[in-house]
Amino acid sequence: MTDAYTLVKLLHILSSTILFGTGIGTAFQMLMATRDGRPEVVARVADQVVRADWWFTTPAVIVQPISGLALVHLAGYSLGETWLLASLALYAVAGAAWLPVVVIQRRLRDLAAASAQAGAPLSPAWHRLFRWWFLLGWPGFGAVIGIFALMVIRPG
Template sequence: MDLYTLLKVAHVIGAAVLLGTGAGIAFFMLMAHRSRDPAVIAHTAGIVVLADTVFTASAVILQPITGAALAHLAGYPLLSGWIGLSLVLYVVTGLCWLPVVWIQIRLRDLALQAAESGAPLPERYFRLFRLWFVLGFPAFAAVLGIVWLMVAKPAL
């Protein structure tokens, strides 16, 4: 296997990890939230934070490295056309994802405190969850756009 093919496989796997982990995290957090059970939410959010740390963060670091190497080997300009637009969408995703990670940690901690004390979830939990939910839409849409751009490679 040549270097280009190896990088392309790594890049596609990274894209699949970002898309799959993002969708999975959203699903499990939403289902836990719907239970309104602080113990379930705390446990699920703990796993979600771990998954984001292990899987999403790794892919976030490797994607631009493999993407830049692929663009260089293929002779594509890095900051224009579909690659440039992909990078813009990548930044949009990051601007949504970073606060989401912080929010997930806070949701976990608030749910854990409620579970340990036997108290209901505080209003702050619900405000943060709404923000987490809203930030997921542009982030997920941007990742879908990036995947489309990678596959279609439109002339822009």
């Protein structure tokens, strides 16, 4: 029989994989659609990105701290461990970047759909928001990569 720690660890690893994989996959799709430049393509991809965030990223964002805290408890670690505090701080950074991205993605979707419906190119407002979306992705992904490193290395 598998113990609770192993099951929670599996859940934690799977949800982190979903979190990172969905993020990198949707970012790639959005970048490629943007390079294509056709508002109807961008609108369709942006709609799928918004759906992926709701269906995959949001549940993973919820599962990560719950399973992480359960692992801390089951393994007997102290929440005062430097690597755990650093990982929690990085999780907050990722969340602070992700929350505005969720709002921006919905707006990008709506603006692209309006451009497609009007037969017009993507608006300057769309391009400004896209730049913010792109820029916010860097600290978000960087923080998650940092968390992965801390989970594997567990320094000091």
